[in-house]
Amino acid sequence: MKAELRIKNHPILEFKKEKILKFKFEEKDYEGYEGETIAVALHASGVKVLGRSEVKNRPRGFYCAIGNCSSCLMIVNGEPNVRTCVVQLEEGMKIERQEGKGELLWKL
Amino acid sequence: METVELLIIGAGPAGLCAAISAVSSGAKVMLVDRNDTLGGQLIKQTHMFFGSEKQYAATRGTDITKILLAEIEKYKENIKIYKNTTALGMYEDGVVTLARNDKYIKVKPKAIIVATGASEKVLAFPNNDLPGIYGAGAVQTLMNVYGVKPGNKVLMVGAGNIGLIVSYQLMQAGVKVEAIIDAAPEIGGYLVHASKIRRLGVPIYTSHIVKEAIGLDYLEKAVLIEVDEKWQKVRGTEKEIDVDVMCISVGLTPLTELLMQKGCEVKYVPELGGLVPTRNENYETSIDNIFVAGDVSGVEEASAAMVEGYLAGLCAADKIGFRHDDFKKLKKDYIEQLHSLRAGPESDKIRGGIAKIERRAQDV
Ligand SMILES: Cc1cc2nc3c(=O)[nH]c(=O)nc-3n(C[C@H](O)[C@H](O)[C@H](O)COP(=O)(O)OP(=O)(O)OC[C@H]3O[C@@H](n4cnc5c(N)ncnc54)[C@H](O)[C@@H]3O)c2cc1C
Numbered sequence: 291m292k293a294e295l296r297i298k299n300h301p302i303l304e305f306k307k308e309k310i311l312k313f314k315f316e317e318k319d320y321e322g323y324e325g326e327t328i329a330v331a332l333h334a335s336g337v338k339v340l341g342r343s344e345v346k347n348r349p350r351g352f353y354c355a356i357g358n359c360s361s362c363l364m365i366v367n368g369e370p371n372v373r374t375c376v377v378q379l380e381e382g383m384k385i386e387r388q389e390g391k392g393e394l395l396w397k398l
Numbered sequence: 399m400e401t402v403e404l405l406i407i408g409a410g411p412a413g414l415c416a417a418i419s420a421v422s423s424g425a426k427v428m429l430v431d432r433n434d435t436l437g438g439q440l441i442k443q444t445h446m447f448f449g450s451e452k453q454y455a456a457t458r459g460t461d462i463t464k465i466l467l468a469e470i471e472k473y474k475e476n477i478k479i480y481k482n483t484t485a486l487g488m489y490e491d492g493v494v495t496l497a498r499n500d501k502y503i504k505v506k507p508k509a510i511i512v513a514t515g516a517s518e519k520v521l522a523f524p525n526n527d528l529p530g531i532y533g534a535g536a537v538q539t540l541m542n543v544y545g546v547k548p549g550n551k552v553l554m555v556g557a558g559n560i561g562l563i564v565s566y567q568l569m570q571a572g573v574k575v576e577a578i579i580d581a582a583p584e585i586g587g588y589l590v591h592a593s594k595i596r597r598l599g600v601p602i603y604t605s606h607i608v609k610e611a612i613g614l615d616y617l618e619k620a621v622l623i624e625v626d627e628k629w630q631k632v633r634g635t636e637k638e639i640d641v642d643v644m645c646i647s648v649g650l651t652p653l654t655e656l657l658m659q660k661g662c663e664v665k666y667v668p669e670l671g672g673l674v675p676t677r678n679e680n681y682e683t684s685i686d687n688i689f690v691a692g693d694v695s696g697v698e699e700a701s702a703a704m705v706e707g708y709l710a711g712l713c714a715a716d717k718i719g720f721r722h723d724d725f726k727k728l729k730k731d732y733i734e735q736l737h738s739l740r741a742g743p744e745s746d747k748i749r750g751g752i753a754k755i756e757r758r759a760q761d762v
Pocket residue numbers: 407408409410411412413430431432433437438439440443445446447448449483484485486513514515516534535538560563564653691692693694698699700701702703
């Protein structure tokens with residue numbers, strides 16, 4: 291899946307993919323490129339389901355990809371509700387699917 | 399609290415042009431965008447633009463961004479640009495709160511231009527929330543900004559210009575477009591675009607809607623059905639197609655939340671995409687010193703967004719005491735450009751919508 295989703299030849303665009311970043315998704319090893327958002331790196335690796343909905347436990351993927359719709363919220367390095375469609379991938383990130391609303395890291 | 403003369407929220411074409419116009423009038427500007435890259439929707443638009451020469455027609459959206467950023471660069475002493483900065487709230491006492499990386503910032507500008515753009519609409523049908531069903535802008539971002547295909551077989555929903563252009567871009571990226579459908583009996587986009595796509599072998603089904611999406615964890619199939627003149631489903635006309643992506647291209651709706659929180663008057667105007675702020679000819683809302691420009695003031699296209707940006711930037715700067723040497727001449731020119739952009743018969747709806755939100759008899 292991975293190889294086929296990345297565009298190799300494009301008539302007008304060129305994509306610079308230089309530095310490979312390693313990260314963990316659901317405790318497994320994955321790779322993406324520097325400059326990509328978390329959701330893009332996951333999508334390119336064949337991961338479509340980013341979380342589950344609160345009430346009916348339905349699968350969630352991204353929808354708007356501009357940080358608007360909340361469909362792509364995931365747990366990143368333990369922090370819930372990260373908009374993975376706009377947050378850039380970093381080396382060593384630990385990414386998990388989020389179920390429902392997520393827990394606050396600190397209490398009031 | 400940071401002191402700011404003019405705060406511009408959103409650095410798409412409207413916000414960038416507003417910034418250029420305001421600094422060239424002598425104002426000091428703070429320009430914030432929640433993204434890491436400036437340019438808004440333009441950065442993913444690889445096609446040549448329609449519009450007229452003054453608004454860079456026949457230039458690719460991606461290149462227009464570069465032209466505007468080079469212009470901004472000239473005034474960099476007077477523009478503070480904050481990327482990765484989301485405007486969170488606009489309060490009664492004039493304070494605006496911003497989240498920048500993990501910091502919470504408060505500013506109290508003398509005037510604000512809201513240029514937050516628009517967000518993609520969704521469609522109602524069973525299983526419309528399955529992964530694999532994406533907005534057209536999202537599909538564009540994925541393939542034109544990041545070089546990643548959304549999937550292998552696509553159903554495009556919506557045959558307006560955006561649906562047609564994105565279908566073409568999908569084919570350029572090597573993705574198969576199985577079909578384009580539209581509920582309306584006619585294709586909404588320009589016929590030149592439609593013919594180009596048909597020639598490449600993609601069927602366009604008008605009077606068709608999505609009956610349902612099928613899939614367990616993600617989209618595997620879509621079921622289409624015909625509708626009659628009364629938009630009722632015609633039984634027995636179902637078609638099942640194997641697709642892993644459904645691209646929803648049924649329009650945008652203005653991002654007016656901040657304006658509503660502030661208490662600016664908004665009206666529901668379907669021709670302009672939903673709830674839009676009322677404004678005068680200077681693009682000032684019902685609240686003094688709060689201006690708007692671009693898709694947030696009514697969804698149109700980038701050419702209008704840019705001219706609105708120039709106009710709002712000029713008038714906002716003037717309002718806080720920085721009148722451009724050529725103020726009158728420029729203002730007249732921008733208003734005329736907007737008129738001519740909206741002159742054609744295809745802009746009937748836009749003109750009708752604007753008539754509902756423009757407050758007249760304001761100072762010039
Ligand atoms: C597929 C497609 C094809 C198109 N083709 C054409 C074409 O050929 N010709 C044409 O003229 N137009 C075209 N358009 C339309 C054009 O892109 C838009 O009309 C234009 O980008 C609107 O500009 P804007 O500045 O109002 O908004 P945007 O470009 O959406 O920019 C808004 C900016 O505000 C930021 N923002 C939003 N909320 C906040 C917040 N709370 N805090 C901080 N920042 C925020 C966003 O990150 C964004 O960068 C097309 C659009 C699409 C989707």
